[in-house]
Amino acid sequence: MALLSSTSERPVVVAANRLPVDQVRLASGATEWRQSPGGLVAALEPVVRSSGGTWVGWPGVADVELDAFEAGGMHIVPVGLSASEVAEHYEGFANGTLWPLYHDVTGQPVFERRWWETYREVNRRFAVTVDAVAEPGSVVWVQDYQLQLVPALLRERRPDLLIGFFDHIPFPGWEIYSRLPWRREVVEGLLGADLVGFQRGADAANFLRAARSTSGVVTRGSVIEGKDGRQLRAASFPISVDAATLEELARQPETLARAKELRAELGDPGVLVLGVDRLDYTKGILHRLRAFGELLDEGRLEPPGVVLVQVASPSRERVDEYQRLRDEVEATVGRINGDHSVLGRPAVHYLHRTFPKQEMAALYLAADVMLVTPLRDGMNLVAKEYVACRYDERGALVLSEFAGAADELRQAFLVNPWDVDGMKAAILRAVAVGPAEAARRMRAMRRRVREFDVHHWANAFLGALAMLAEPEPEPEPEPEPEPEPEG
Numbered sequence: 163m164a165l166l167s168s169t170s171e172r173p174v175v176v177a178a179n180r181l182p183v184d185q186v187r188l189a190s191g192a193t194e195w196r197q198s199p200g201g202l203v204a205a206l207e208p209v210v211r212s213s214g215g216t217w218v219g220w221p222g223v224a225d226v227e228l229d230a231f232e233a234g235g236m237h238i239v240p241v242g243l244s245a246s247e248v249a250e251h252y253e254g255f256a257n258g259t260l261w262p263l264y265h266d267v268t269g270q271p272v273f274e275r276r277w278w279e280t281y282r283e284v285n286r287r288f289a290v291t292v293d294a295v296a297e298p299g300s301v302v303w304v305q306d307y308q309l310q311l312v313p314a315l316l317r318e319r320r321p322d323l324l325i326g327f328f329d330h331i332p333f334p335g336w337e338i339y340s341r342l343p344w345r346r347e348v349v350e351g352l353l354g355a356d357l358v359g360f361q362r363g364a365d366a367a368n369f370l371r372a373a374r375s376t377s378g379v380v381t382r383g384s385v386i387e388g389k390d391g392r393q394l395r396a397a398s399f400p401i402s403v404d405a406a407t408l409e410e411l412a413r414q415p416e417t418l419a420r421a422k423e424l425r426a427e428l429g430d431p432g433v434l435v436l437g438v439d440r441l442d443y444t445k446g447i448l449h450r451l452r453a454f455g456e457l458l459d460e461g462r463l464e465p466p467g468v469v470l471v472q473v474a475s476p477s478r479e480r481v482d483e484y485q486r487l488r489d490e491v492e493a494t495v496g497r498i499n500g501d502h503s504v505l506g507r508p509a510v511h512y513l514h515r516t517f518p519k520q521e522m523a524a525l526y527l528a529a530d531v532m533l534v535t536p537l538r539d540g541m542n543l544v545a546k547e548y549v550a551c552r553y554d555e556r557g558a559l560v561l562s563e564f565a566g567a568a569d570e571l572r573q574a575f576l577v578n579p580w581d582v583d584g585m586k587a588a589i590l591r592a593v594a595v596g597p598a599e600a601a602r603r604m605r606a607m608r609r610r611v612r613e614f615d616v617h618h619w620a621n622a623f624l625g626a627l628a629m630l631a632e633p634e635p636e637p638e639p640e641p642e643p644e645p646e647p648e649g
């Protein structure tokens with residue numbers, strides 16, 4: 163049940179909104195467990211699995227009460243949510259309020275008092291569940307914006323625990339954050355942790371500012387003097403992917419064969435451009451389609467020699483903004499295809515579904531140009547997955563400056579996704595890049611992703627957390643003053 167971090171001897175419990183598996187009801191009426199979508203699960207699953215740890219989370223469907231079970235070498239402790247809790251905590255406060263607010267208001271945040279009440283209640287339920295499973299002195303690692311109140315709620319009950327929190331999404335600047343009617347309560351929820359981790363230094367700085375402004379705490383660098391006399395830290399720990407496992411998958415002969423087959427199925431285009439995202443308004447899919455569509459309108463890219471494959475995995479489908487986005491994306495794809503496709507050879511292949519990991523690796527290998535152009539993104543693991551898979555040192559990455567990954571993948575073709583002309587120019591440069599320059603860029607990015615992989619991330623975070631538990635070293639005794647020479 164316990165996961166031992168490599169840097170501390172304390173057992174660890176992970177608490178995340180989602181379990182690493184979802185219960186899916188099949189047409190036959192039977193149910194089965196499937197891996198959940200999303201970056202968080204992709205990042206943490208290998209960490210927990212390889213260490214045989216405990217994962218506390220929501221099973222992904224409403225109104226099911228499940229006992230703890232074992233899956234994939236992990237001890238799984240489900241937290242049940244009712245249909246109204248899913249509507250008000252998950253779809254409401256987490257994804258209708260916090261998600262748009264924290265992503266620089268790329269969507270419209272809704273401030274609904276009832277959603278806030280339910281968010282509090284669900285956070286309390288998580289804290290109670292963790293309290294029940296955490297052995298004395300455990301490390302508890304709470305994940306992401308859905309559970310920001312858990313650290314303080316847990317500390318009240320269990321002062322013996324060492325509590326870490328990691329925010330996978332951006333933490334906004336004060337001008338944006340300060341609109342949140344519950345800004346003090348959320349900050350104080352996070353201040354219950356010993357270590358609050360963020361993707362980028364800028365996110366940590368935004369949080370430190372919010373903590374000073376809402377809660378009146380004093381900060382020195384990354385250290386916060388808590389009101390209860392406790393010291394805690396807020397710092398950045400950029401998340402990554404399991405680079406070695408992805409590369410191994412990409413290197414399998416079947417993956418390469420599938421990559422070739424995919425290109426053949428697409429009519430062996432001269433240039434295959436790829437986008438892979440959850441269908442989310444933060445991902446900039448419409449902006450990207452606009453840039454690609456204009457390049458076709460202007461004849462600077464010509465189908466069917468150039469093809470865009472856009473994988474858009476279904477996400478949060480009951481939230482209004484996501485339904486609107488889907489309609490707009492599908493209308494835009496339809497318009498581009500209407501204007502530019504030839505019979506049997508669409509200019510844009512739009513795939514609204516998820517694919518197994520091997521199929522994704524084959525797509526990455528097949529793609530000449532990868533477009534990762536979110537308007538705002540905590541990290542974006544797709545960019546790192548692409549780099550990890552390109553052991554052949556081919557392919558070009560067009561990456562938004564507003565993805566956390568841009569802090570590390572400096573050799574990508576960096577773009578401002580709001581600047582359509584800039585994005586068009588970057589796509590053209592990526593399409594035209596010669597093999598030597600492509601390899602040089604890819605090699606540098608691969609070094610980064612291989613060294614700073616998901617294991618490095620987890621160890622760095624857990625190591626920093628463990629250091630906070632070390633007792634302060636005894637101050638050196640003052641040396642006895644030399645006796646004054648007589649005379």
Ligand code: G6P
Nearest residue numbers: 180199200201202306330331478
């Ligand atoms: C992002 C969030 C995760 C979330 C994932 C999938 O990566 O940071 O917390 O799990 O998206 O979204 P979903 O709403 O399906 O959990």
